[in-house]
Amino acid sequence: MRSKHLPAFLPTLLALCLIIGSCANLRGTTGIAVALLAAAMLGTISLLAPAIAKWPLKWIVISMLLGALVMLGVQIALVNVMPVSVYHDPYRVIAQADHLAAGHWDWPTTYFGRYPNNVPLTYLLSRWLLLGQLVGLSTNAAVQLLSLIILDGFIALMLLTVWQMAHRKSLLLGTFAFLVLTPFAYTYYLQVFYSDLPMMLLLRKLQEQVSHPMARHREMNCYL
Numbered sequence: 001m002r003s004k005h006l007p008a009f010l011p012t013l014l015a016l017c018l019i020i021g022s023c024a025n026l027r028g029t030t031g032i033a034v035a036l037l038a039a040a041m042l043g044t045i046s047l048l049a050p051a052i053a054k055w056p057l058k059w060i061v062i063s064m065l066l067g068a069l070v071m072l073g074v075q076i077a078l079v080n081v082m083p084v085s086v087y088h089d090p091y092r093v094i095a096q097a098d099h100l101a102a103g104h105w106d107w108p109t110t111y112f113g114r115y116p117n118n119v120p121l122t123y124l125l126s127r128w129l130l131l132g133q134l135v136g137l138s139t140n141a142a143v144q145l146l147s148l149i150i151l152d153g154f155i156a157l158m159l160l161t162v163w164q165m166a167h168r169k170s171l172l173l174g175t176f177a178f179l180v181l182t183p184f185a186y187t188y189y190l191q192v193f194y195s196d197l198p199m200m201l202l203l204r205k206l207q208e209q210v211s212h213p214m215a216r217h218r219e220m221n222c223y224l
Contacts, residue, residue, distance in 0.1 A: 013203070038178060045174035052170040060169055064159070064176050071180045072152065078186055079144050089115070090194040093122050098139050100126035121195050147193045154189075154201055155179050161204065 092111045112119050132142030162175045189197050
């Protein structure tokens with residue numbers, strides 16, 4: 001019984017976290033506008049689903065690649081034109097990681113004694129900053145590049161997951177439209193590096209590690 005329900009736990013947990021986050025962001029005019037835009041996209045994709053199902057997969061992939069290039073251009077422009085100030089926990093992590101990357105192995109703040117969960121993230125970020133220094137990147141540029149890689153990697157992984165689980169062209173295209181046309185790809189996750197998105201990536205990877213053995217087990221049972 002445990003093996004049957006375990007693979008469904010992580011997607012359910014992730015969905016619950018996303019629902020809580022969505023509800024928290026519905027406050028104010030911006031949140032309402034995003035909700036209306038998402039509803040409009042959902043309705044449009046649902047109406048066009050029969051037609052989209054007839055499109056060659058190659059067309060959809062090419063369309064998403066072109067859309068991804070536009071998204072990347074907008075992301076780069078936003079990072080350069082509209083930088084944000086980082087406060088509180090993200091600032092503590094970045095500042096200490098920069099301190100470690102400079103070769104100073106002391107931890108002069110008591111913050112990490114109170115929040116030791118951020119120690120691994122800080123160390124890993126310091127190694128990335130050290131790599132960035134080798135190629136001439138400043139701390140800000142290296143952090144922005146890492147945020148961009150993780151965010152766009154998460155979007156690509158989400159699309160791959162949707163296709164693997166459903167094999168529905170309309171759902172794939174709708175998910176892409178939601179991720180690209182809403183603030184998801186252009187605001188917090190892009191401009192502030194912190195543990196949220198890396199943890200979502202780890203959850204997805206853990207789900208894959210749990211689900212794939214179960215899928216192979218079901219396939220073997222089919223042949224027995």
